[in-house]
Amino acid sequence: MTDPAYVSIAGEYARKIRNGDLPPGIQLPSYAEIATRHGVSDIVVRKALELLHGQGLVRSVRRRGIFVADRPNLVRISPERQMETAEATFGNESAQQVQIDRETASIQATDELAEAFGVGVGDELTHVITRASEDGRPISISDTYQPPDLSGISTATDLEEAIADQLPTPNHAEWLGTTPGDLVKTVSQRFIAADERVVMISNISYPRNRYDSFVFRMKLSPNA
Structure with a gap:
C-alpha cells in the first residue's frame, strides 16, 4: 500500500x-x-x-x-496512523533501522471472538501477528483478527479504541521482553462498519515508555 x-x-x-x-x-x-x-x-x-x-x-x-520544537515528543496519533503501513508508521517515528515481521494464520473463533464478530464458535477467522523492532529492540506487537470474507478497515466507518496500562499476554510479554509483573501500554481497537458489524479487532502492546503521549483524532459532524 x-x-x-x-x-x-x-x-x-x-x-x-x-x-x-x-x-x-x-x-x-x-x-x-x-x-x-x-x-x-x-x-x-x-x-x-x-x-x-x-x-x-x-x-x-x-x-x-x-x-x-524545542523538545520533540514521540506521540502516537490515532486514527491518523491507520492510513499507514506498519513500516511507514515506525519508519516515520524513528531514525534507526526498523524491521516489521508478520505471521498470518487461519484460526477458529473462540467464544469471545465469535460474540464480537457475530459468527459461530469454531468459525474461521484470519489472525495476523505483527512484530516491530527498532535496531533489534522490540517496540510493538499486535494481534489482529477479522473474518476472511471481509476487507477489514476498508469497510469500517468507526474506530473504537481503549488504552490502558496492564499486564501483557504471554506472547506479547515474550516479544517485548518484559519481566513478570511489568505493565505495558495496551491499545485495544474495534473497527466497525456502518451496519454496526465489527470487521476487525486489533490488540497492540508497546513498552510503557515508548510514547510521551497518545492522541485520538476524529472528525466531528457540524450538524451532530
Whole structure:
C-alpha cells in the first residue's frame, strides 16, 4: 500500500528532526518551498505540517513560520496512523533501522471472538501477528483478527479504541521482553462498519515508555 504524499513528506521531516539533521529551533522551509521540492499542492503541504504538529515535532510562530520544537515528543496519533503501513508508521517515528515481521494464520473463533464478530464458535477467522523492532529492540506487537470474507478497515466507518496500562499476554510479554509483573501500554481497537458489524479487532502492546503521549483524532459532524 502506497502512503499518501502528505504522510511521506511528514515522515521525511520527522526522520530528519529525530536524527538531528533538523535541530530544535531551526525553521522549516516555507509552504511554497516544500510544495515545489516535492511537486505537490499547498493543501498536501498543510496536511503534512499538521501531522508534524500533532506529533509534537514542530511549532508555529505567527507571521514567522514553522520551527522544530524545542523538545520533540514521540506521540502516537490515532486514527491518523491507520492510513499507514506498519513500516511507514515506525519508519516515520524513528531514525534507526526498523524491521516489521508478520505471521498470518487461519484460526477458529473462540467464544469471545465469535460474540464480537457475530459468527459461530469454531468459525474461521484470519489472525495476523505483527512484530516491530527498532535496531533489534522490540517496540510493538499486535494481534489482529477479522473474518476472511471481509476487507477489514476498508469497510469500517468507526474506530473504537481503549488504552490502558496492564499486564501483557504471554506472547506479547515474550516479544517485548518484559519481566513478570511489568505493565505495558495496551491499545485495544474495534473497527466497525456502518451496519454496526465489527470487521476487525486489533490488540497492540508497546513498552510503557515508548510514547510521551497518545492522541485520538476524529472528525466531528457540524450538524451532530
